[in-house]
Amino acid sequence: MEHVKSSTSFRRTTSHETIQFFKPKTNLKHRSLSESDLNKCRAYLIVPLFPIQIAEKSRNLEDFTIIWLDENADKMQLRQLNKYCQIFGDMKVCVDYIEALPRGKIFFIVSESLCQKIIPIIHDLSQVEFVYIFCPLKIKHADDTDWMKIFIKIRGTFIDEQSLLIKLTKDVALLSNQLSSISVFSITKTEYQEKSVKDLNQEQATFMWFQLLIDTLINLPKNDKAKYQMIDECRLHYANNKIEEKKINDFATEYTPKSAISWYTRDSFLYRLLNKALRTENIDDIFKYRFFIADLHLQLSDLHADFIQKWPIFSKKKTLTVYRGQSMSATELKKIQDNIGGFIAINTFLSTTTSSAVAASFAGDGSGRPLLESVIFEIDIDPSKTTRPFANIQLLSVMKNENEIIFSIGTVFRIESVELITDDLWNVKLIISEKDDEKLKEVYSYLKNDLTMDTPSLQNLGDFLREMAEYEKAEHYYRLLINELPAQHEDIANIYNGIGVTYYERGLDDEAMKYFQDALGMKAAKYEVVAATYVNIGLVQTRQSQNIAALKSYQQAVEIMENNSAKPNMVLASFFLNIGSIYDRQGDYRTALEYFKKSLDIARSIIPLFHPFYITLYNNIGLVYDNLADYKLALNNFDAALTISQKILPPHHSSLVPIYTNIGEVFVSLCSYENALEYHDKALQTELKSSNLNRHTMASIYNNIGLAHQNSGSFVEALVNFEKALEFATEPRTLTSLFNNLGTTFLMLNNHEKAITNFQTAVELKLKYLDEKHPSLATTYHNLASLYQTIQDYPNALKYSEKTLNIDKITLPPNHPNLATTYNNIALIYYKMLDFNRALQYCEEAIRIMNQSSFPDNHPLTVLFRNTMKIVQEKLQKT
Structure with a gap:
């Protein structure tokens, strides 16, 4: 769904003077959702959705970073823990580096001479986990000095490297087992029981789109190129680590898909780098591990199928109970406490055990307080009702004594209870949830099928990234695919369209038009792609106010589809939406409404209720009623668009901007200026936080x-x-x-x-x-x-x-x-x-x-x- 982000609409009202000529007050209406969505013909007219984080300027690919602010520090012993130990002698450069790692887990060491200057600056940064004060060759200062009391992340002062290393090693172990990649759904138990459908919140939307990425990667074609890309990446990040280099070489020569679980459970480069990529949701990094993610998921799926078949034979119980022990931030635990009855989604492979004693050994003893809490997750599973695979990997795992069960990425649990069972230990009870939001599943399945189709490829990943509003990354993967295809391959036209849309979304109309024209020049293009190309050309013409030319382009698209397709489809619904937008721009509101309603009738017969297409459609219908001064119907339609947006889009998504704006404009019409400014400010703040201003x-x-x-x-x-x-x-x-x-x-x-x-x-x-x-x-x-x-x-x-x-x-x-x-x-x-x-x-x-x-x-x-x-x-x- 391409959307023009600043077209106009006009209104005149009057002043309140007694006998003056009434002053004009005109509006520039924000029509950024005035164009159309084209799904089934895969013509790159899909609304961009959640923007997953791009690669940081300074990448930190292992779980933790050690930063030492002291120009005389000796980092060699710390290399035993992590090769990413960074030494700084300049305080400003050090702070800049920390702020450039938005999702890092930093252990911060500082010399006594700088500690009182730097700690107040960095202490509250989310990246900083713990702080250590190093005082070599001096008498150890008391830990309870007045200035230190308010800084709860300080773990102590240390007079020699050995004592510092011991404490650091213990804290790394404490954090290593954190479940850091989760989404907690903010649904109260009462709301869940009373409503079959609850509006998706921000974390639900984030989870859904992250899962689409993972499912796309799992379905990509398998080849050795993907394997060796991952191996090269691992070698790059362990260039001077002889132990890990040997493990990487062993992996290159010995690995087979059937050994995925064995390699994942080893204490090695693979577990650390893969989980860091999944935790940070860094698309480039995740893509590099695509072949191993797929192998691990498929091996778990095979084991799961065998487990489900044998479960009724070997067990008289309906449910299986597993445990996971770990430390967890107090903030994250509080979030789970506040959402009993809601859901928790795991965005990585989740390791559990059938032994509560083993889990307790990983939970800790409460020594991480006040920042960390010791937690045991108790998970009840009905094996017959799980949608994501899990399996007992004891026979394949390197750790034979842990009775380990691994769940694949994306498993969703219901939060049953949170209780403090001892002074130092919490118990969080979860169950596998069969009652996921049906509307969410419906939309997820629709979008997933639309992305993957029959032959998943780099093109699918480009489509996905474009939907995430990651336009430069999408263009990158489209170009990779062009280099792999023959010059006259039938998919080239579609890829040109994809590149063109990434330029269009960035406001680069000339570059976009060039690629759309190139797409039309491809003789092998399918008729759906040709029709979509005319729509894309019409979008550029519309934004450039060439309304007659745009209308002609849209009508050509409709003719192509009607001549080649016997029944209504989403392609026609999209075209009718675009044509209605042109009539709306020309001030022919009645005709515009006719086309919008045609589009709505088709959409209701094909796609689910909570689908991005309706956001555009209801927004545009609202604009027509607004122009016709039927403000009640205008608000009804804008509210419908906003409801769907908040259900399926993450926060600060650019598609929320026009809806906030248009609601604000209705309030202007109703002379409710305080409400109007509130919604316009929401639009501004959302756009300012967008990844593509x-x-x-x-x-x-x-x-x-x-x-x-x-x-x-x-x-x-x-x-x-x-x-x-x-x-x-x-x-x-x-x-x-x-x-x-x-x-x-x-x-x-x-x-x-x-x-x-x-x-x-x-x-x-x-x-x-x-x-x-x-x-x-x-x-x-x-x-x-x-x-x-x-x-x-x-x-x-x-x-x-x-x-x-x-x-x-x-x-x-x-x-x-x-x-x-x-x-x-x-x-x-x-x-x-x-x-x-x-x-x-x-x-x-x-x-x-x-x-x-x-x-x-x-x-x-x-x-x-x-x-x-x-x-x-x-x-x-x-x-």
Whole structure:
């Protein structure tokens, strides 16, 4: 689903002055979801979703990093623990390095001379696990000095390397068994029991999309190239470690798919590097381990099938109980406590044991407090109801005495209880959950099938990364695939489309169009891909305000699909959505609504309720009702789009921006400016946190914030935000709206010269790309009329008001408040020109329209228009 992130929509309302020409207040509506989704023909029109973390600048591929701030420190002994021991003598460089490792687990050593300067700076960083103060050749300082009391991560002061190494080794062991890769679903037990479907929260969405990535990797074709890529990566990160280098060489020569479990359970490079990649959700790193992830999952699946078959024979119990002992951060444990009845998802391979005694030995003794708690997970499983494979690996594991059972990635458990069973030990009881959210499973299956299809490949991974809004990474994998395929392969056109979409999403229209044209030039392309390419070309044309050309491109796509497909499908639904968007941009709202409803009818017959396609569709329907001044239906549709977005998208996803914006604009229409600014600020904060900041979107957001301030009478604040918007704006439609809004603000600040300059610039730009009867021109004509009325040039005020009225009669429904506003404004001009009879005629027409609208009798516009007529009638009685 491609979406244009800063197109426009316009509204005019009036000021609240008693007998003034009513001031215009126009809006740049954020239509960033105005285009379409194309799923089944895999034509790269799918809404980008959760952006998984990109590779850090300084990669830390083992579980822990040791940082030593002391230019005289000797790191050689610490190499026994971890080759990533970094020495710093400069405090600022050290802090910069730590902040560049957003998901690192750092053990921080600092010399006594620097400790009181650096610890207050780094102590509260989430990356820093523990802090150690090193005081060589000095008397050990007391641990309870006043300044140290507030820093709970300090593990002590040490006068020699040996004592430091012993403590460090113990703490590394304490943290090594943490279950760090989990998602806790925030669903209370009451909510789960009362509702069959609960809105997905942020961690659920993150979990779902992470699982799609893993499933895609598991289904990639197997080849030796993937194996040797992983081996090369492991050698790179253990270049000077002779022990691990030997293990890597043994793996290269001895490994077979049937030995995956054996290798995973060894204390070696493979376990550490794989789990670090899974824990950080670093796509590039995970991809390098794809062949081993697949082998381990498949071996577990084979063992699981055998286990399920034999379970009823060897066990009289319905359930199997396993245990896992570990240390856990107090914060994470509290989160689990707060979600009893909810779910916990494991985003890595989970090791457990059938022995509670073995688990207890891994849980610890509470010595990690107050930061860490000792926990035993007690897990009850009904083997017949599990959807993810697990298996007893005792016969294949290197550790024969631990009765180990491993669960594959993505297993979901229900949280039953959390209890403190001794002073030092917690018990968390989990069960395998059969009652996962059915809507989540439905959407997950649909998207999973759409991604993997019959022959998973690098193309699927590119698609997935594009959906995650990782456009540069997606382009990288698409290009890898092009290099592997023959020059005229039928998939090349589709890949060109994929690359084109990554450029489109980054706002690089010229580069996008080049690849779409290249796709059309591929003779071997399937008809679905050709149709999709025309849609993609239409998207670029739409954003460049070439509406006639875009409509032609969309219609070509529809013709291709109708000539080759006998029944309705999501391709046609997507095309109808795009065509409706064009009519919407042209101000033909009724026709736009017809096409949107066609799209909705098809979608409801094919895809599940909570699917990204509906986000676009309901958003666009809401925009049409908004333009038709049916604000109740507009809010209903925007709320529907927001509900689906919050269910299936992670936080701060760019697709939330237009929905927040459009809800804010409805509140502007309803004169609820505080609510409007609240939603516009949500849009701004979401976009600022996006991994792909979009210039079009930023221009639109600042413009909308400016409009809310303008409508509330805060004209200086409005001006500040419009000028910020100009710094980002490049689209013609956006620029014209901004010049119009700047003109309005200058008018309200009585700077008539700047006002007329900006209005004239807006008209000139609009006449270049819009029909002369477009509603947007009515907005600027209206504003020019207001300007001329203010400077008492009534003939010109009447001239531009009549231009406004001519367009309004054609483009607006007969009960639209903008039409009433225009009649009222003309009445005021005749009033100023002392033609009271004509003024009364236009007043009566304005009130007649408001009486036919959905507005209440006490709406500010209705009250204002009646006040105008009352004053005109009083003048008539006196003459």
